[in-house]
Amino acid sequence: MKIAVISCIHGNYEALTTVLKDIDSQNVDQIYCLGDLVGYGPYPNEVVTLVRSLDIPTVQGCWDEDIVDGLNACECSYPSLLAEKRGKVAHQWTDQEIHPETRAYLAQLPKVLKQDQLAFTHGSPQSQHEYLLPELDGFLALERVLSTGADILFCGHTHVPYVRTLKQHSLTFSVRTNSGKAIAPEQEFTAPVKRIVNAGSVGEPRHGRPNATYVIYDGDREQVTLQEVEYDYHKTCTAIVEKGLPPIFAWRLAQGMEFAERADDPSHLCERGV
Amino acid sequence: MVQWAILSGIEGNLTAYEAVLQDIRRQTPKVTELYILGDLIDGTPEGNAVVDRIRNPKKGELIPQVCKGAWEEQCLIVRGLAAEPEANPFLTEKGGAILKQLWDHIPLETVEWFRQLHFGFAELDCLLLHGSSLTVFEALTPDISPLVLLDRLSRTGSNRLFCGRSGQTFQYQVSQGKLAATVTTIDQAAVNQDYTIGDPAGTAARLIVGVGNVGRIPKQATYTLYNPNTDQVTFRTVRYGRAGFG
Numbered sequence: 001m002k003i004a005v006i007s008c009i010h011g012n013y014e015a016l017t018t019v020l021k022d023i024d025s026q027n028v029d030q031i032y033c034l035g036d037l038v039g040y041g042p043y044p045n046e047v048v049t050l051v052r053s054l055d056i057p058t059v060q061g062c063w064d065e066d067i068v069d070g071l072n073a074c075e076c077s078y079p080s081l082l083a084e085k086r087g088k089v090a091h092q093w094t095d096q097e098i099h100p101e102t103r104a105y106l107a108q109l110p111k112v113l114k115q116d117q118l119a120f121t122h123g124s125p126q127s128q129h130e131y132l133l134p135e136l137d138g139f140l141a142l143e144r145v146l147s148t149g150a151d152i153l154f155c156g157h158t159h160v161p162y163v164r165t166l167k168q169h170s171l172t173f174s175v176r177t178n179s180g181k182a183i184a185p186e187q188e189f190t191a192p193v194k195r196i197v198n199a200g201s202v203g204e205p206r207h208g209r210p211n212a213t214y215v216i217y218d219g220d221r222e223q224v225t226l227q228e229v230e231y232d233y234h235k236t237c238t239a240i241v242e243k244g245l246p247p248i249f250a251w252r253l254a255q256g257m258e259f260a261e262r263a264d265d266p267s268h269l270c271e272r273g274v
Numbered sequence: 275m276v277q278w279a280i281l282s283g284i285e286g287n288l289t290a291y292e293a294v295l296q297d298i299r300r301q302t303p304k305v306t307e308l309y310i311l312g313d314l315i316d317g318t319p320e321g322n323a324v325v326d327r328i329r330n331p332k333k334g335e336l337i338p339q340v341c342k343g344a345w346e347e348q349c350l351i352v353r354g355l356a357a358e359p360e361a362n363p364f365l366t367e368k369g370g371a372i373l374k375q376l377w378d379h380i381p382l383e384t385v386e387w388f389r390q391l392h393f394g395f396a397e398l399d400c401l402l403l404h405g406s407s408l409t410v411f412e413a414l415t416p417d418i419s420p421l422v423l424l425d426r427l428s429r430t431g432s433n434r435l436f437c438g439r440s441g442q443t444f445q446y447q448v449s450q451g452k453l454a455a456t457v458t459t460i461d462q463a464a465v466n467q468d469y470t471i472g473d474p475a476g477t478a479a480r481l482i483v484g485v486g487n488v489g490r491i492p493k494q495a496t497y498t499l500y501n502p503n504t505d506q507v508t509f510r511t512v513r514y515g516r517a518g519f520g
Binding site: 134135137138139140141142143146147160161162163164165166167168169170171172173174175176186189200207208213226228 | 416419420421422424425428444445446447448449450451452453454455456457458459460461464467469471472
C-alpha cells in the first residue's frame with residue numbers, strides 16, 4: 001500500500017490544491033492528514049471543505065483543538081513570547097472567520113488514527129501540542145512510537161519534515177521490593193526497529209524555502225520519500241494581507257521559516273498530560 | 275550525614291502517621307529531612323486532624339515538606355481552584371459521591387492551604403512527587419514499560435524519581451540502555467545519533483522508587499529512607515496498634 005501524508009495546511013488553499021495535484025501523479029492508495037487545517041492562513045473554511053469532500057482521514061491538530069476549545073495551550077505551543085502574541089491575533093481572526101460546520105468538523109476529529117502498523121497524530125500521541133523534534137532524546141522518541149503499538153508514527157507540528165529511524169535499542173532493568181529481594185531479576189527490554197516520520201507542512205513550511213512539503217510512504221518497499229512542491233505562494237501572501245491577518249505571516253510564508261527568536265528550551269516537553 | 279524520610283498516603287490515618295514519626299525518630303543515622311508526597315486526607319473528617327498535625331509539628335520535630343496528592347488536587351477541583359483533567363482516573367476509582375464528601379468535610383481554609391502546596395520537589399538529583407511528572411493522578415508501578423518510566427523520569431531532568439501514588443514500595447532500576455538512531459531531512463542525508471544510559475559498573479543507573487503508603491492498610495505503614503550521599507534506599511514497614519514496631 002502506498003500512502004501520502006499531509007500536515008499543517010493552515011488555511012493555505014493554494015498550497016493544498018497544488019499538493020493534491022502532485023499527490024495525484026504519485027498513484028497513492030490513500031491520503032492521510034495530520035491536522036492543523038486552520039490558523040495563520042486566509043482560507044480555513046475552504047481548506048476544511050476540500051479535505052472533507054475528499055474524505056481524507058484526518059487527526060486533530062493543535063490549532064484545530066484550540067479553535068474548538070479556546071486557547072488552552074502550555075508554553076510549548078509557541079517558540080517565543082512574540083510568536084505567542086502573533087498566534088493569538090491569528091486565533092482571534094480564525095475564530096471569527098470559520099463557519100459553524102467547520103468548527104463542528106474540527107471538534108469531532110480524533111487525536112490519533114491507526115492503520116495496521118502505522119499511526120498518525122499531529123504533535124505526539126500524548127498531546128497535539130508536543131513537538132517531536134528530531135533531537136528529542138531517543139528513548140523518549142521510542143516511547144512515543146511504542147505507545148501507539150505501531151511501527152511507524154507519522155507526525156507533523158514542527159513544519160520541518162524528517163525521517164527518524166530508531167534501532168539497536170535495549171534497556172536493562174531490575175526491580176526489588178521492601179523485602180530486599182529482587183522480584184524481577186535483571187531483564188532486558190528490546191523492541192524492533194521503529195520510525196518517526198514528520199510530514200512537514202503543506203501551508204506554512206519552515207524548512208528554509210517557501211515550498212510545500214509532504215510525505216509518500218510505500219509500504220511494499222518500506223520506503224519513505226520527503227516531497228517538496230513549488231506553488232504560487234504569492235497568492236496566499238496577498239490574501240493574508242487583504243484579509244487583515246498580520247502581514248508578518250505573509251513575510252514568513254515567503255521565507256519558509258519561523259523568524260521568531262529562539263525558544264529558551266526548544267526541546268521542552270508538553271505538560272498538558274496524556 | 276544526610277538522611278531523608280519520604281512518605282506518602284497518610285489518608286486521614288493519624289495513628290499511622292504518629293507511628294511512622296516514632297519510627298523516624300528511632301533511626302540511626304538521624305533523619306534530617308521529612309518529605310510527605312501528598313494524600314494527607316481521604317475525604318473523611320479525620321483527614322483534618324492529620325493536616326493540622328502536619329501543619330503544626332511539635333517542638334523539636336522535623337518540619338515536613340509537603341506536596342500535593344490526588345486527594346488534595348481533587349479538593350481543588352471540587353472548589354473550582356484547579357482544572358478537571360480530560361480523563362480523571364481518581365474519580366473513576368473513587369466514584370462521584372466523593373465530591374460531596376470533600377466539599378462537606380474539608381474546610382475552605384484547608385483547601386486554600388492545599389492550593390499553596392507544590393507539585394513536587396526537585397532536590398539534588400532527585401524528583402519527589404505524588405503521581406508522576408505528568409500528573410498527580412498517574413500511578414507508576416514496576417509493571418509499567420521501562421520506556422514509560424524513563425519518560426516520566428527524563429521529563430524532569432532528574433535521575434531519581436520518588437513517587438507515592440501506587441502505594442507500593444519498589445525500587446526500579448534502569449542500569450543500562452543504548453539506542454542508535456538516524457535522522458534524514460529534506461536537505462541532509464542520514465545523520466547518526468547514539469544514546470546511552472548508565473555505565474558497565476551500573477553506577478550511573480536511573481531509579482524510580484515507590485515510597486509506600488502510610489495509612490491505607492490498618493496497622494501497617496510503609497515508607498522510605500534515602501541517603502543521597504550513598505544513594506541507598508531503605509524501605510521501612512511499621513506495624514502499629516500492637517506491641518512493638520518492626
